[in-house]
Amino acid sequence: MFAITTRLFASKVAAPHAAAVATAAKFPTGMKISPYAMYIKENFKNDVNVKNTELMKDLSVKWKDMTTNEKNKYSQLSQKHNEKKMNDFLKLSTEEQSKLVNEAQEKKAEKAARRQAKERREKRKEVGRPTVPPSAYALFIKEKLSGGGVDVKDKMKEAVAEWKTLSDAQKKKFTDEAQKLKDAYHVTIEKWEAEKKEKTSK
Incomplete structure (x- = not known):
């Protein structure tokens, strides 16, 4: 998907910069958003009386019940979002691109660390281990x-x-x-x- 999108925008970027981009090792994570994620983003509303997990479960059920035509709206929004993200990224200098990639990797690592810490806490709680x-x-x-x-x-x-x-x-x-x-x-x-x-x- 990234490779295809890159080719779509390559012609819009100056040749020297395009060559530099071509040598980039990777794109930062989090640039793409799926139609389902776009649907959640557009429809999720915090409710103090309802747990977030329940809200997510409800939205998930509604998404599964939607027709292809109904989901098409979010597919288009997703595509538009992803293309803009890619276009903006390709306009950056190599240094700025590298910075974004590194920041995305750090956030991903932090998220994984938090998830692992949560799993350890839950495991300790199960066996009654002191916090x-x-x-x-x-x-x-x-x-x-x-x-x-x-x-x-x-x-x-x-x-x-x-x-x-x-x-x-x-x-x-x-x-x-x-x-x-x-x-x-x-x-x-x-x-x-x-x-x-x-x-x-x-």
């Missing part, structure tokens, strides 16, 4: 995200940026608290492991 305490950074972020008024994403960005500017003295409140939680965790986990070992030995 790993939060780090000083996590405690700081939690404090900053508490309350309301500002969009969570905006608050998160501000908190991340603020943490980077804090001195060790300013971080001490959170590092001390994190250390206390860590010490308590070690005591709890040792007790849990001892009890688990005792049960399995019976």
